Amino acid sequence: MKLYLTKSDCAMTNAVALDDMFLTKAMPTTAGSKMLDGYMSLFDAEVVTKLTEAGYEIAGKANVGEMAVDLLGETSYEGAVTDDNGTLLSASAEIAKEAKAVLCFDVNGAPRRAAAVSDLIFVKPTYGTVSRFGTVSSACSGETVGVMAKTVADAKAVLTAIAGHDDKDGTSLSDSQCEKILTTEKAVKKVAIAKSITASADDSVKADIEAAKKILSDNGVEVAEIDDEILTKAKAAWNILMSAELCNNVSRFDGVKYGYRSENYTTIEELYTNSRTEAFGELLKTMIIYGSDVLSTDNYMSFYDKAMRIRRVIAEKFAEIFAEYDAVMLPASSKKAFTKADTDANMYLAFDENLYTAPATITGLPAVVGGGVQLIGKAFSDSALMDAVKTIKEGK
Amino acid sequence: MKKYETVIGLEVHIELATKSKIFCSCSAEFGGEQNDHVCPACCGMPGMLPVTNKRVVDLGMTAGMMLNCEINRTTTFDKKNYYYPDLPCSYQTTQWFAPICVNGKVRIQTSKGEKDIRIKQIHMEEDAGKLVHDDWTDTSLVDYNRTSVPLIEIVSQPDFSSAEEVVAYLERLRSLLRFAKVSQCRMEQGSMRCDVNLSIREEGETKLGVRTEMKNMNSISAITRAIEYEVARHIDALENGTEELVQETRRWDDVKGKSYAMRSKETAGDYRYFPDPNVMPIVIDDEWFDSIKASLPEFPEVKKARFIDELGLSEYDADLITQSRAFCDCFEAAYKECGEAKEVANWLISDCMNMLNKKGSTMDQLKVDGTALGKLIKLVMESKVTRGNAKKILLVMDEETIDPEKYATENNFIVSNDTANIEKVIKEIVAADPKSVADYKGGKEKALMALFGKCMKTLKGNCDPQVLRKILLEEIDKA
Incomplete structure (x- = not known):
């Protein structure tokens, strides 16, 4: 397992690790890409500064899939992490088992999936409550800094240290708004299960939802199934928006200023093309082509614009659900384990698994994974979701 | 075709x-x-x-x-x-x-x-x-x-x-x-x-x-x-x-x-x-919109018409001044201070323009504060500072913020009203140069200018030229 840190680094009680999407002055930052092999940032990510100020030790970095858009980190240029049976392991999750917490950049749901398959907690807070300054931009309208940990208490403690307004991030919310995610204003009393999304998962995953339903009911929480047809459209919409934004964000990696530069070029076009062809992985290249296509003059209205409309419809659907319910329960992935063979056979698996993660990503709503389920709540209800997941986990 | x-x-x-x-x-x-x-x-x-x-x-x-x-x-x-x-x-x-x-x-x-x-x-x-x-x-x-x-x-x-x-x-x-x-x-x-x-x-x-x-x-x-x-x-x-x-x-x-x-x-x-x-x-809310609206300047042609109709500037002067916002701002502030539109226009068009040309600067690069210019013009009009010395002060005003009167006092640019001293200086110069006196009396106007120049130089320019001329002629008569 090739990681930037050893288990002994994590032994300190206040050690927090970072996935490799966070820029650090002290360590290289690669975003899982050969393009940024050995790249040293001139500055620290805002969350790194905040963690240090709060007295946490930065334990080190965990491998991440290239630009954090894959299934479980298998597209990292340093290779996939697996166990002896070929089961895919998330580097962040492996470290989270040892350290107090790992900060992960949730772009395409990978950390939520990792928490689900590794039985850990992952909190994707309300968009705008944690600064993205100093993260390698991937798909900005959905990407969120989140916390992976063994317990809800640890995740919440670290989230407390990193949440807050940052002038250096134009999408950052005010301090008073950010603070709301840390206190439970209204406990989760009524939960809606996303019917068709849950039904599409493996039996073992469905069993977890059933178990959670029972625990919640035993604790006096009302649980009901709802029609989630519209929410299933988040997957396609986010795949479009993510590819477009990703294609744009990685366009700065052109071999001119820093990062990988091909040795084979005579013209500037060759410098661009060969550097990017040689340094980017297959999944990223596919997404760049797809992203360029959906933004092209011919396709903009029928793809990108339509995806943005779907995003709004989904946000409206959630608002309608939250008028009655406090949270939506659904799985974070279709399976409880993925193998290297799965992603070798279908490198776009993450695009399919987006069925479970895209609804919260595309709307910027908070999502908490733990105890075999994912809970999505309305903006700023993060703390209430964490409480509910804690109840589920403890009830198992 | x-x-x-x-x-x-x-x-x-x-x-x-x-x-x-x-x-x-x-x-x-x-x-x-x-x-x-x-x-x-x-x-x-x-x-x-x-x-x-x-x-x-x-x-x-x-x-x-x-x-x-x-x-x-x-x-x-x-x-x-x-x-x-x-x-x-x-x-x-x-x-x-x-x-x-x-x-x-x-x-x-x-x-x-x-x-x-x-x-x-x-x-x-x-x-x-x-x-x-x-x-x-x-x-x-x-x-x-x-x-x-x-x-x-x-x-x-x-x-x-x-x-x-x-x-x-x-x-x-x-x-x-x-x-x-x-x-x-x-x-x-x-x-x-x-x-x-x-x-x-x-x-x-x-x-x-x-x-x-x-x-x-x-x-x-x-x-x-x-x-x-x-x-x-x-x-x-x-x-x-x-x-x-x-x-x-x-x-x-x-x-x-x-x-x-x-x-x-x-x-x-x-x-x-x-x-x-x-x-x-x-x-952009109403408050923001209105604050920008309120900050808009008068259009140059509106200003020009106002300068001509209300302040009596010539078409030429008004046209030149309204080429530049800096000139307009300076003009209006100076006029407010001294009340002499034509005088301010002259200072801007001849002295300020010359100064900027020598520096290779554009009109918009004029740094002279309008109120200070108005004060300076007042000093000249009240004969407290000679026009020649005022020009020297103007050059300083384009470099730093000064109060013209304070600066003039500190640098001996204030016209002296001490006639006794003026007479003393003139007497000495007239006594020391009988040839020029004789030349003037013999009809050579230039000789008077030489004597006048010597007196002015000794007095460092701080003397009303009219007063100097009057006393000088009296002294020559006596000589």
């Missing part, structure tokens, strides 16, 4: 006079050492997020109001994608879907009379860097100082039919935007740049002809030459079939006096515009 008419539309880029860049806090100043005004954000390094400079929106709105535009109360930024080494992020943040201003108009005056040119839109965007080619080593180096310097692009409708109209429009834009302190609009420094879209059609024809776009013109005279060349080229192609006209972008070479094809429509890239998710939509 058939009769043809020219159809021209302009895209004018103006660098905004902000202190810092559009999305980071780097200096937006022109010049500096290469790559001096840069940070990780404007160099395109990962991890930086754009934070909009509010001043850019202020100036964008100001420009729109000066050009009679409607202001979009919700305005957004978009990303325009293309690869070029001077564009560090490989995208330019600009406004595509909801530009800050739309539907304006500018009235121009030409030899054929008045005409309104319609403005389609004004959008805010960031500038690109600059490539420096080194022919010796056959390499290109990139300077990011200009990257992310804020610009507005003013897009006109195709309402121009001659180079004269284009020039009148550009001069009008320059005057209005300088007046509103939106930009220095200095073409030679690139803070005003112009792309010309031009086509030719037969008179009476309603369909537009094949359009070419010309870039790279850095002076108004170059624009005139480029338009004249391009019109001739188009007509030649239509009349004589010298070449087939295609829709393309052309570069103007002012030295050779020719335009060259850069790229055709077929090879033009698809910019793949989309809304920038990192820049929140900007909502």
Whole structure:
């Protein structure tokens, strides 16, 4: 397992690790890409500064899939992490088992999936409550800094240290708004299960939802199934928006200023093309082509614009659900384990698994994974979701 | 030969006079050492997020109001994608879907009379860097100082039919935007740049002809030459079939006096515009809108008319002063202080202009404080400081902020009323120079001037010339 840190680094009680999407002055930052092999940032990510100020030790970095858009980190240029049976392991999750917490950049749901398959907690807070300054931009309208940990208490403690307004991030919310995610204003009393999304998962995953339903009911929480047809459209919409934004964000990696530069070029076009062809992985290249296509003059209205409309419809659907319910329960992935063979056979698996993660990503709503389920709540209800997941986990 | 008419539309880029860049806090100043005004954000390094400079929106709105535009109360930024080494992020943040201003108009005056040119839109965007080619080593180096310097692009409708109209429009834009302190609009420094879209059609024809776009013109005279060349080229192609006209972008070479094809429509890239998710939509509320509205200056021609009608300036003086906002501001403050419009105008037009010319500065670079100038003029009018010494004080006033009276006192520039001392000095000089006295008495006027000069020099100029002359003549009589 090739990681930037050893288990002994994590032994300190206040050690927090970072996935490799966070820029650090002290360590290289690669975003899982050969393009940024050995790249040293001139500055620290805002969350790194905040963690240090709060007295946490930065334990080190965990491998991440290239630009954090894959299934479980298998597209990292340093290779996939697996166990002896070929089961895919998330580097962040492996470290989270040892350290107090790992900060992960949730772009395409990978950390939520990792928490689900590794039985850990992952909190994707309300968009705008944690600064993205100093993260390698991937798909900005959905990407969120989140916390992976063994317990809800640890995740919440670290989230407390990193949440807050940052002038250096134009999408950052005010301090008073950010603070709301840390206190439970209204406990989760009524939960809606996303019917068709849950039904599409493996039996073992469905069993977890059933178990959670029972625990919640035993604790006096009302649980009901709802029609989630519209929410299933988040997957396609986010795949479009993510590819477009990703294609744009990685366009700065052109071999001119820093990062990988091909040795084979005579013209500037060759410098661009060969550097990017040689340094980017297959999944990223596919997404760049797809992203360029959906933004092209011919396709903009029928793809990108339509995806943005779907995003709004989904946000409206959630608002309608939250008028009655406090949270939506659904799985974070279709399976409880993925193998290297799965992603070798279908490198776009993450695009399919987006069925479970895209609804919260595309709307910027908070999502908490733990105890075999994912809970999505309305903006700023993060703390209430964490409480509910804690109840589920403890009830198992 | 058939009769043809020219159809021209302009895209004018103006660098905004902000202190810092559009999305980071780097200096937006022109010049500096290469790559001096840069940070990780404007160099395109990962991890930086754009934070909009509010001043850019202020100036964008100001420009729109000066050009009679409607202001979009919700305005957004978009990303325009293309690869070029001077564009560090490989995208330019600009406004595509909801530009800050739309539907304006500018009235121009030409030899054929008045005409309104319609403005389609004004959008805010960031500038690109600059490539420096080194022919010796056959390499290109990139300077990011200009990257992310804020610009507005003013897009006109195709309402121009001659180079004269284009020039009148550009001069009008320059005057209005300088007046509103939106930009220095200095073409030679690139803070005003112009792309010309031009086509030719037969008179009476309603369909537009094949359009070419010309870039790279850095002076108004170059624009005139480029338009004249391009019109001739188009007509030649239509009349004589010298070449087939295609829709393309052309570069103007002012030295050779020719335009060259850069790229055709077929090879033009698809910019793949989309809304920038990192820049929140900007909502202009009534308070913000009204504060900008209230800050707008009087239009130059309104000021000019007022200076003539109310303050009695000559057409010439009023015209000259209203060429520059700095001159107007200085004039009005000085007039308020001393109440002598004509006198202030004289000081500005002769003394201040001379001073700026010697420095090689433009009118807008006048730093003299108007109130201080008014005080200085009062000192001269009250005969407390001679005009000669006041000119010396004026030079200091363009360098630093001073109170003229205090400065004059501290530096012995106050006219002395001590007649006893003046008489003493004159007596000594007259006694020491009997030859000049005799010469004057013999009819040589020049001799008097020599004596006068000597007295004035000894008195360091701090003497009312009339008083000096009177006493000197008395003393000569006595001698």
